[in-house]
Amino acid sequence: MTFKTRLLLFAASGALAMPAWADEGSKEAETDAEAEAVEATEAQKPAAEIFSTGMAKGRDRLDSATSTSSLKGDDIQRFGPRPLGDVLRTMAGLRVATGIGEGNNNYTVRGLPLAAGGSKYMQFQEDGLPVLEFGDLFNVATDVYLRNDFTVNAIETIRGGSASTFASNSPGGIVNIISRTGEQEGGRVQVTAGLDFDEKRIDFDYGAKLGENTRMYVGGFYRQGEGPRDIGFTGWRGGQIKANITRTFEGGYVRAYFKLLDDRSPTFAPYAVNITGTNDNPIIRSFPGFDLRRDSTLSGFLGPVITLDRNNQPVALPIATGQSAKSKSVGFEAQFDLGGWTITEKMRYAVNGGDFSRMFPNRQNTVTAFANAIGGPGSSAAYASGPLAGQPIADGALINGNGLLSLYFVSFVRAKSLDNFTNDLRASKVWEVGGGKLTTTGGLYLATQELDTTWLHTAMIVDANGGGETAQVDIFNAAGDPQTLNGYFAFGRESSLFRRIFDVDYRVLAPYGSVNFHIGKLAVGASLRYDSGRVRGQLFGADLGGGRVGLTSFDFNQDGVIVPAEARTAFLPLDRPAPVNYDYGYLNYSMGVNYRVAEPFSIFARYSRGGRAAADKVLFTPTVDPLTGNVPSGDQQDTVIQYEGGFKLRRGGITVNGTVFKVEAEDQNVLNGAANATNRTYEAEGVELEGNIVRGPFSLMLAATYTQAKITEDRLNAALTGNEPRHQPDWVFVAVPQVDLGKFAAGANIVTITSSYAQDSNNLRMPGFTTVGAFAEFQPAENLQLTVSAQNLFNTLGIFEVNQGSVPANGIGFARAANGRTVQASLRLAF
Structure with a gap:
């Protein structure tokens, strides 16, 4: 006072x-x-900030014992059209490794491991329901079906807390993309063009009243272009449209909505990089002729992806497929009062599918050394595609300025069905008890998730040529006999691994409930959820074990001669399926206390225990009984335990939130066979800090996350016990300064991550880096706006991933980096 x-x-x-x-x-x-x-x-009194994601009911953040963050849609759009992963990198508490593309990026929180990509421990939602039930399905992680455009009204994130009890498979937290629903009448049309890269895009939205109590909204985008890297073809093409209609009435509303997504974008991989120096202080640089920030192995001179299809018939698939995501969804949402209870019903059915291709490296060396490794001493190489097709490559030639050849595997995943249905019904009531308010909530969650995908592969030998001009290369032994076929090293992998069909259905049923008692300055709450699942289906695969064989020879060019490449053809043993047949169940619970010390200040503490059910990462492993399809109870889910406590301050244009946390987690994440299995426990401790200052036209958002994580037990490789998990920096810093003078506004988003280990062996340490995004906005007229925005403004070489665990003796490695600088201009008309 x-x-x-x-x-x-x-x-x-x-x-x-x-x-x-x-x-x-x-x-x-x-x-x-x-x-x-x-x-x-x-x-x-500070203005209330109502937050609803991962909670029983929306409440002011100062009255909630949770760690939460939110970002408004208008603030997101100021920095220009950009992938969702780039947006989430600027949110407090999240660890996001981008550079892969529009989707399939890696997300985690609080030191939880990034063992196999995607988002294993955090659930991605759209309007309060999951986009996919599991966030780390291989090659089709949740974010491939999400886009950042005008339709995004806000993004809310909850870390830990009650996330594990108000959503399934979300023990680490929830990211919720909240759509606009037409509260603001009028429309916008925006055209955007890349100034130093090839992309053209149009965004639009429109909201209107259809009657006194009815409103509608529609929005979306369309784009096409080569994209932020030189790939030699139109990699980005497509868009989405979302629409909804809302009818309000006294005490509630009903809403129907739909979404159509059909969008193609390339997938980027680790590429050739020069690594020298020491493990503690490596020097990582682009090779001549191949800029790790701008170039890509993708090229119009590659492909097609020749292999055997789902029915073991030859097929040629376009290399340009990338992430071709397709989704059609319809949903219904309602809220109304009944006998003092607030009833909320959310339902959505989504038809998800598409094709998803990517190239990922296996090995690399100089021309002579690489050729000899394939064909033996005295082997030679010649171009198999591109403008130099048929021309031999001289021994020791410094082609493209770097003299490198690489073996890349091309993964082509055909998602026949990732359809899902979700329904979340809950009821809440506030009771006057003992001078306080007791809020009780009960709910029932039902979901089905199909997983019908086919994994197809081929293998190519390519050079390291920038500018979208990568070409395939043939290898000949000393006698001149071809070891490859038109640049294809194999029509599969070197072994029969990864020729697979997943045909599995998941059903989830989860009753849940919570109580929260608020009296005076004190609020005490607890919640629980019981997740039960039914998993049924079958697998077909060349690597199922038990005597199954998946290698054969196939005469692809029909010349009557089988060359070594054709002898490395993978097929599917369709007559030998393996069953998947098991049920699971586990309890999640959370309890917390919040004390409103003063009107603008509160403190809280919380304990949570949640689980994540096993999905495709345990399939095709010894975990699944090959005869019965059963999975032992101890392998059916991974458990995450979180302890957290913190404070929240909001006063006079200043907001400061701080949380200390400790996390204990399990991770069984088998993917690449026994040699790369993960069966571990982890522990992490740290601090999350987030603040926002508003002074007149100036605002500044600051966030810092400190994390110390370790592998407390590795059950498959004891030598890794006690080590730090890979890709886990000690610090992540975010700063977003902005100034808004009315007709002119400008701002920046600055993200810094400190160094982290490339692999769990804890030898090579990847250097930390800082990327800067910026925008400048000018309104020459009331309804007209011109914006110039940039990502990675200073063209920083930011390394997210290095394949090698230590500095290679020959200095040749693979690394995945942030995209280089991209600048774009947008013109927006409002009406």
Whole structure:
């Protein structure tokens, strides 16, 4: 309470204590003083920030024992059209490794491991329901079906807390993309063009009233272009459209919505990089002729992807496929009061599919050394595609300025069905109990998730040529006999691994409930959820074990001669399926306490235990019984335990939130066979800090996350016990300064990550780096806006991933980096 408020209240009290015979003027002064006192007291109260994701009911963040963050859609759009992963990198507490493309990026929180990509421990939602039930399905992680455009009204994230009890498979937290619903009437059209890269894009949205209590909204985008890297073809093409209609009534609303997504974008991989120096202080540089920030192995001179299809018939698939995501969804949402209870119903059915291709490296060397490794001493190489097709490559030739050849595997995943249905029904009621308010909530969650995908592969030998001009290369032994076929090293992998069909259905049923008692400054709450699942299906695969064989020979060019490449053809043993047949169940619970010390300040503490059910990462492993399809109870889910406590302050344009945490987690994440299995426990401790300052036209958002993580037990490789997990920096810093002068606005987003280990062996340490995004916005007229925005403004070489565990003796490695600088201009018309 300020001195002015105390003074006013004192004056009011004095006036009330005056004798009854006070004159009429004194009474007027008394009334004025009371009014001023009320106004001053109200001014002291911070404006409520209602947050609803991962909670029973929306409530002010100062009254909630959770760690949460939010970002408004208008603030997101100021920095220009960009992938969702780049947006989430600027949110407090999240660890995001981008550079892969529009989707399939890596997300985690609080030191939880990034063992196999995607988002294993955090659930991605759209309007409160999961996009996919499991966030780390191989090659089709959740974010391939999400896009950042005008339709995004806000992004809310909850880390730990009650996330594990108000959503399934989300023990680490929830990211919720909240759509606009037409509250603001009018529309916008925006055209965007890349200034130093090839992309053209149009965004639009429109909201309107259809009656006194009915409104509608529609929005979306379309784009095409080569994209932020030189790939030699149109890699980005497509878009999405979302629409909804809402009818409000006293005490509630009903809403119907739909979404159509059909969008293609390339997938980027680790590429050739020069690594020298020491493990503690490596020097990582691009090779001549191949800029790790701008170039890609993708090229119009490659492909097609020749292999055997799902029915073991030859097929040629386009190399340009990339992430070709397709999704059609319809949903229904309602909220109404019934007998003092607030009933909320959310339902969505989504038809998800598409083709997903990517290239990933196996090995690399100089021309002579590489050729000899394939064909033996005295082997030679010649171009198999591109403008130099048929021309031999001289021994020791420094082609493209780097003299390198590489073996890349091309993964082509055909998602026949990732369809899902989700329904979340809950009821809440507030009771007056003992001078306080008791909020009770009960709910039932039902979901189905199909997984019908086919994994196809081929293998190519390519050079390291930038500018979208990578070409395939043939290898000949000393006798001149071809070891490859038109640049194809194999029509599969070197072994029969990864020729697979997944045909599995998941059903999830989860009753849940919570209680929260709020009296005075104190709020105490607890929640629980029981996740039960039914998993049924079958697998077909060349690497199922048990005597199954998946290698054969196939005469692809039909010349009657089988060359070594054709002898390395993978096929599917369709007559030998393996069953998947098991049920699971586990309890999640969370309890917390929040104390509102003063109007603008609160403290909280929470304990949570949640699980993540096993999905495709345990399939095709010894974990699944090959005869019965059963999975032992101890391998059916991974458990995450979190302890957290913190404070929240919001006063006078300043917001500061701080949380200390400790996490204990399990991870069984088998992917590449027994040699690369993961069966571990982890522990992490750290601090999350987030603040926002607003002073007139200036604002500044700051965030810092400190994490210390370790592998507490590795059950398959004891030598790794006690090591630090790979890709886990000690610090992540975010700063977003902005100035808004009305007709002109400008800002930046600055993200810094410190160094981290490339692999769990803890030898090679990847250097930390800082990327800067920026925008400048000008309004020449009331409804017209011009924006110039940039990502990675200073063209930083930021390394997210290095394949090698130590500095290679020959200095040749593979690394995945952030995209280089991209600058774009947008012109927006509002109406």
